Amino acid sequence: xxxxxxxxxxxxxxxxxxxxxxxxxxxxxxxxxxxxxxxxxxxxxxxxxxxxxxxxxxxxxxxxxxxxxxxxxxxxxxxxxxxxxxxxxxxxxxxxxxxxxxxxxxxxxxxxxxxxxxxxxxxxxxxxxxxxxxxxxxxxxxxxxxxxxxxxxxxxxxxxxxxxxxxxxxxxxxxxxxxxxxxxxxxxxxxxxxxxxxxxxxxxxxxxxxxxxxxxxxxxxxxxxxxxxxxxxxxxxxxxxxxxxxxxxxxxxxxxxxxxxxxxxxxxxxxxxxxxxxxxxx
Amino acid sequence: xxxxxxxxxxxxxxxxxxxxxxxxxxxxxxxxxxxxxxxxxxxxxxxxxxxxxxxxxxxxxxxxxxxxxxxxxxxxxxxxxxxxxxxxxxxxxxxxxxxxxxxxxxxxxxxxxxxxxxxxxxxxxxxxxxxxxxxxxxxxxxxxxxxxxxxxxxxxxxxxxxxxxxxxxxxxxxxxxxxxxxxxxxxxxxxxxxxxxxxxxxxxxxxxxxxxxxxxxxxxxxxxxxxxxxxxxxxxxxxxxxxxxxxxxxxxxxxxxxxxxxxxxxxxxxxxxxxxxxxxxxxxxxxxxxxxxxxxxxxxxxxxxxxxxxxxxxxxxx
Numbered sequence: 001x002x003x004x005x006x007x008x009x010x011x012x013x014x015x016x017x018x019x020x021x022x023x024x025x026x027x028x029x030x031x032x033x034x035x036x037x038x039x040x041x042x043x044x045x046x047x048x049x050x051x052x053x054x055x056x057x058x059x060x061x062x063x064x065x066x067x068x069x070x071x072x073x074x075x076x077x078x079x080x081x082x083x084x085x086x087x088x089x090x091x092x093x094x095x096x097x098x099x100x101x102x103x104x105x106x107x108x109x110x111x112x113x114x115x116x117x118x119x120x121x122x123x124x125x126x127x128x129x130x131x132x133x134x135x136x137x138x139x140x141x142x143x144x145x146x147x148x149x150x151x152x153x154x155x156x157x158x159x160x161x162x163x164x165x166x167x168x169x170x171x172x173x174x175x176x177x178x179x180x181x182x183x184x185x186x187x188x189x190x191x192x193x194x195x196x197x198x199x200x201x202x203x204x205x206x207x208x209x210x211x212x213x214x215x216x217x218x219x220x221x222x223x224x225x226x227x228x229x230x231x232x233x234x235x236x237x238x239x240x241x242x243x244x245x246x247x248x249x250x251x252x253x254x255x256x257x258x259x260x261x262x263x264x265x266x267x268x269x270x271x272x273x274x275x276x277x278x279x280x281x282x
Numbered sequence: 283x284x285x286x287x288x289x290x291x292x293x294x295x296x297x298x299x300x301x302x303x304x305x306x307x308x309x310x311x312x313x314x315x316x317x318x319x320x321x322x323x324x325x326x327x328x329x330x331x332x333x334x335x336x337x338x339x340x341x342x343x344x345x346x347x348x349x350x351x352x353x354x355x356x357x358x359x360x361x362x363x364x365x366x367x368x369x370x371x372x373x374x375x376x377x378x379x380x381x382x383x384x385x386x387x388x389x390x391x392x393x394x395x396x397x398x399x400x401x402x403x404x405x406x407x408x409x410x411x412x413x414x415x416x417x418x419x420x421x422x423x424x425x426x427x428x429x430x431x432x433x434x435x436x437x438x439x440x441x442x443x444x445x446x447x448x449x450x451x452x453x454x455x456x457x458x459x460x461x462x463x464x465x466x467x468x469x470x471x472x473x474x475x476x477x478x479x480x481x482x483x484x485x486x487x488x489x490x491x492x493x494x495x496x497x498x499x500x501x502x503x504x505x506x507x508x509x510x511x512x513x514x515x516x517x518x519x520x521x522x523x524x525x526x527x528x529x530x531x532x533x534x535x536x537x538x539x540x541x542x543x544x545x546x547x548x549x550x551x552x553x554x555x556x557x558x559x560x561x562x563x564x565x566x567x568x569x570x571x572x573x574x575x576x577x578x579x580x581x582x583x584x585x586x587x588x589x590x591x592x593x594x595x596x597x598x599x600x
Contacts, residue, residue, distance in 0.1 A: 087487065115489065191489065
């Protein structure tokens with residue numbers, strides 16, 4: 001039996017009080033300087049519009065969850081934040097996405113350095129068919145780092161931060177493909193951390209994992225929020241309730257509501273949000 | 283609902299009955315089986331003939347002199363010698379040059395097609411490249427003999443480097459065979475490159491890789507064994523290539539690494555003897571089979587290794 005959302009919220013409040021306690025405005029936009037801000041963002045796959053007029057503020061050093069039914073545009077939105085949609089043929093964007101106040105879709109933006117600052121973890125764990133060490137060292141290496149000692153330090157610290165060091169420290173030379181599914185996903189997180197990003201985008205990072213691995217990844221996300229701004233897409237509302245401070249609800253390509261997670265799950269302002277979190281659709 | 287109310291007698295019987303339909307099925311099955319059998323039987327027949335003639339050849343010429351002698355002059359009346367090395371050398375020289383030209387060209391075009399080309403340019407380039415594979419090999423040979431050698435190789439090497447280039451030479455043969463194997467390499471390599479999961483490319487890009495980083499550091503290593511297999515299959519084609527090399531490289535068995543002179547490859551020897559007047563049962567006639575057998579074993583080995591590598595590669599991403 002799954003715990004109810006309000007139970008999850010209550011437990012989280014009792015156990016680990018959120019470090020940040022910013023208030024929220026009427027439409028759920030958090031106070032302070034946002035790390036990422038989108039303004040009137042429209043997104044098209046060819047003729048088909050996938051996102052409609054999304055204006056959102058993602059607060060610094062927090063976990064923001066994007067929830068909504070399948071096909072609601074939450075993954076598409078996530079991928080506009082590091083311009084991963086650029087590689088899709090026929091993708092077109094209107095409006096702006098700002099990272100620390102800089103529009104990342106301006107023509108003079110270097111996408112490669114943008115992606116070093118905005119890391120990404122994918123739904124399906126996708127380690128390279130290389131050793132554990134080479135996977136984590138990949139980012140620093142393409143950035144030009146060759147010093148083996150420094151690489152070793154980075155690999156160790158990233159694996160530790162991804163809570164994987166204990167399990168793989170004795171087999172860094174083994175193929176990453178030999179790891180279990182949960183370990184592979186944490187390796188992908190470690191790999192993303194190795195480029196020293198400020199923002200981590202996670203696209204349903206635990207959807208392909210068993211409950212035990214999911215719990216480990218969720219704990220990890222909760223830990224990482226101290227140092228990183230995390231945006232996580234999930235269609236598991238319990239997960240959103242457990243790991244995030246803020247939650248945005250997407251429906252049919254539109255942002256319906258964004259608020260503090262406890263607010264959104266206990267006192268949603270919009271009818272659609274309430275219907276969704278109470279399981280009336282989706 | 284209705285089936286539940288049918289009585290036992292009304293239900294269609296499940297028992298197999300002889301009818302026109304089942305008879306037809308049996309016939310079709312038989313015909314198809316015979317077709318499949320025919321190609322197997324042909325292969326088996328060829329191997330059998332090759333094998334028996336090879337055994338007869340070695341009853342007249344010792345295995346030791348076949349692999350130990352360095353001269354191939356089977357037509358000589360007073361001193362016929364059967365050392366396979368001059369022919370093997372010619373064959374591998376041509377295949378080697380072809381590989382040096384065809385492998386980089388083929389691999390780079392595959393990389394371009396799979397990683398860089400837009401769908402639009404791919405739809406033009408890929409068929410064009412495959413047309414190369416459809417040109418009869420004799421055209422390539424003719425091209426090497428009447429264009430490449432006199433208008434490109436001879437002016438360059440004779441005028442610039444002062445090296446004499448024969449009308450028949452290994453280099454021109456190697457170059458055209460290299461061009462011939464480009465479609466084989468590019469098409470097979472492109473398949474393995476494209477089968478590298480999209481997720482790996484996205485992971486690389488998300489880490490701040492350029493397209494080149496992704497191609498060279500992720501996609502290429504992930505596809506390496508498949509590319510090796512493509513190389514081997516293409517090289518085995520180069521080894522077996524006949525008309526182009528016979529025309530371009532001539533028929534002068536010579537154990538030498540000089541690429542500006544004429545040599546004779548195994549295949550060219552077979553052409554020459556087949557066109558000549560070697561009488562059935564003579565040693566010269568049998569030498570034809572022993573060369574064919576060697577050629578067969580070489581290409582068979584290369585194909586087996588290539589298929590083995592390919593199969594192992596396929597298992598990685600399942």
